[in-house]
Amino acid sequence: MSRGAALTGALLITMATPATWPLALAAFLLRGGILLVTIPIVVLPTPVGLGNVLAPWITPLALGSITVAFVAVSVGAVVLVLGWLVLGGWTAAALEAEAARIVARETAGRASARILAPDAGADDAPAASREPAAIAPGSAPAGWGSDDAVGRPGGIALRILAARVLAYLPLAMALAWASVRYVWTAYLELTNPSDPSVSVVVRVVRSSPDVLAVLVVAWMAGEIVGAVAARRIALEGDGIPAALRIAIATSVRHPVAALGRFWLPTLGLVVVLVISALAAAWSWAVVGTVLGGRSDPVWVVLAVVVFVAIWVVGLLLTAVACAWRAAVWTMADVLDRRTFGGSTGRRPGDWRPDPSSANV
Numbered sequence: 010m011s012r013g014a015a016l017t018g019a020l021l022i023t024m025a026t027p028a029t030w031p032l033a034l035a036a037f038l039l040r041g042g043i044l045l046v047t048i049p050i051v052v053l054p055t056p057v058g059l060g061n062v063l064a065p066w067i068t069p070l071a072l073g074s075i076t077v078a079f080v081a082v083s084v085g086a087v088v089l090v091l092g093w094l095v096l097g098g099w100t101a102a103a104l105e106a107e108a109a110r111i112v113a114r115e116t117a118g119r120a121s122a123r124i125l126a127p128d129a130g131a132d133d134a135p136a137a138s139r140e141p142a143a144i145a146p147g148s149a150p151a152g153w154g155s156d157d158a159v160g161r162p163g164g165i166a167l168r169i170l171a172a173r174v175l176a177y178l179p180l181a182m183a184l185a186w187a188s189v190r191y192v193w194t195a196y197l198e199l200t201n202p203s204d205p206s207v208s209v210v211v212r213v214v215r216s217s218p219d220v221l222a223v224l225v226v227a228w229m230a231g232e233i234v235g236a237v238a239a240r241r242i243a244l245e246g247d248g249i250p251a252a253l254r255i256a257i258a259t260s261v262r263h264p265v266a267a268l269g270r271f272w273l274p275t276l277g278l279v280v281v282l283v284i285s286a287l288a289a290a291w292s293w294a295v296v297g298t299v300l301g302g303r304s305d306p307v308w309v310v311l312a313v314v315v316f317v318a319i320w321v322v323g324l325l326l327t328a329v330a331c332a333w334r335a336a337v338w339t340m341a342d343v344l345d346r347r348t349f350g351g352s353t354g355r356r357p358g359d360w361r362p363d364p365s366s367a368n369v
Contacts, residue, residue, distance in 0.1 A: 014344075015266075015270060015340050015341040015344065016269070016270065016273055016274070017339055017342075018116075018340055019112075019285045019333055019336035019337040019339070019340045020336075022112055022115050022116060022119075022336055022340065023112075023329065023332045023333040023336045025115065025327075026112065026332075027114055028111055029108045029112060029332040029335070029336065030124050030325075030328040030331075030332050031328060032104045032105075032107055032108040032111075032332075032335070033098075033104075033105075033108055033322065033328060033331035033332035034327060034328035034332075034337050035101070035104050036101040036102075036104040036105050036108070036331070036335075037102040037327070037331045039097040039098070039100055039104075040097070040098070040101050042327075042331075045282055045286075045287070045322075046282075046285075046324070048285055048286055049286045049287075049289035049290035049293055050289065050290075064078060066078075066079055066082065066147045084330045095170075098173070098174075099166050099167060099170050100166075101166070102165075102166040102170045102239070103162060103163075103165070103166035103168035103169075104160055104170060104245035105169060105239055105243070105335065106162065106166060106239070106242075107162075108332065108335055108336075108339075109123065109239070109240055109243045109244060109245060109335070109338075109339045110244065112335075112336045112339040112340060112343075113244050113266075113342075113343050114340055116339070116340050116343045116344065117343060117358065125213050139241070149359055165242060165243055165246075167247050168242045168248070168252075169238075169242050169243065171237040171249050172235060172239060172242060172249050172252055172253055173231075173238070173239065175249070175253060176230075176231045176232075176234040176235035176238060176253065176256075177231040177235065179201050179226040179230060179233075180224070180228050180230075183223050183224050183227040184224070185223055186220075186223075187220045187223065190217055190220050190221065191213055194213050194216050194217050195213050195237075195317045197215050198213055198216070200214045203216070223245040229271060230260075232258075232271060232275075233255055233260050233267050233270075233271050234253065234256045234260060235256075236256075236271075236335075236338040237252075237255070237256035237259055237267075237338060237342065238252035238253050238255070238256040239252075239338075240338055240339055240342040241255055241256065241342070244290065244339075244342065244343070259345075266341070268332055268340060270337045270338060271293070274330070274333055274334035274337050275331070275334065277330050277334070278327070278330040278331060278334055281323075281326045281327055281330045282327060283325075284326075285319075285322075285323030285324075285326060285327060286323075288319045288323065289319055289320055289323055290313070292315050292316040292319045292320075293316055295312050295315070296309075296312045296313055296314070297314050299312040300312075
C-alpha cells in the first residue's frame with residue numbers, strides 16, 4: 010500500500026463516515042484542543058495582570074510562610090489538572106477507539122466488496138462470479154474489531170490512555186529540560202536584553218532554536234507511536250508493551266510513511282485552525298464593536314448570528330480535519346496487515362491494464 014493511498018483513502022472514508030466527526034472533535038477538545046478553539050474569544054492576561062493575581066499567593070511563600078489558603082488552592086489545582094488528564098484522557102481514548110473501529114469496518118468492508126466484485130470485461134469468468142458482491146461497504150468480517158475480540162471498551166480505553174502516556178514520556182523529559190533552558194535564557198534576556206526592540210518571547214525562542222526542535226521531534230514521536238499503538242489496542246486487542254513495541258518498530262522500519270501520515274493531516278488541521286481562529290476573532294471583534302456602539306438591535310442580532318455561524322463552521326471543519334488525521338492511522342494499520350483487492354475471474358499471469366488487479 011502506498012503512502013498516498015492511505016492519505017487519500019482515509020480522506021474519502023472520512024467524508025463517507027460523518028459519524029466519526031464528532032468523535033474526533035470531542036477527543037481533540039478533551040486533549041487540549043479546547044484551548045486552541047477558544048483563543049479567539051479569550052483575552053489573554055498581561056504580565057502585570059498575572060502579577061496582580063499571583064502576588065498575594067507567591068509573596069508569603071517567598072518570605073518562608075505557607076498559608077492554609079495557599080495549600081488548599083495548590084491541592085485543588087493539582088486535583089483539577091490530574092482529573093482532567095485522567096478522566097479527559099480516558100474519555101478521549103474511548104472516543105478514539107470507537108472512531109477507529111468505525112473506520113476499520115468501513116475500510117475492511119470496502120476491500121471485501123472489491124474482492125467479491127466482478128471484473129468488468131472478464132469474459133472467461135464464470136457466471137456466478139459476475140453476481141453482485143455479497144459484502145457491502147461498511148461491513149467487515151464477523152467478529153473482527155468487536156469488543157469480544159479485543160476486550161471491554163473501558164479496559165481498551167484505559168490501555169490506550171496508558172500507551173499514549175508512555176509514548177509521551179520523551180516529550181515530558183524534553184519539556185523538563187526545555188523549561189530549565191528557557192527560564193535561564195529568559196532571565197538573561199530580562200537582565201541584559203540582546204535586542205530591546207524585539208519581544209522577550211521572540212528573543213528567548215530565537216536564542217534557543219535547538220530547544221524548540223527537540224520539543225517538536227519529541228511531540229511528533231509521541232503522536233506517531235501513540236496513534237499506532239492505540240490502533241493495535243483498539244483493533245487487535247494487543248497489550249500495552251506489545252502495542253508500543255510494534256508501533257516503534259513500524260515507525261522505524263517505515264520512517265517516510267510515518268512522517269507523511271503525521272505531517273500532512275497535521276498541517277491540514279493547522280491551516281483549518283488558523284483560518285477558523287482568524288475568522289472567529291474578526292466576527293467576535295465585530296460583535297464587541299456593535300455592542301459597544303449601542304447600535305440598532307437588528308445589527309446586534311445579525312453580528313451575533315454571523316459570529317455563531319462562523320464558529321460552528323470552524324468547528325465542523327476542525328472535526329473533519331481531526332477525523333481525517335485519525336483515519337489515516339487506522340486505514341494504514343488495517344491495510345498494512347491485510348492484502349485486499351486480489352484479481353478474480355482471471356488466470357494467474359494475465360495482464361490487467363487497470364490498477365485494481367491487486368492492492369496491497
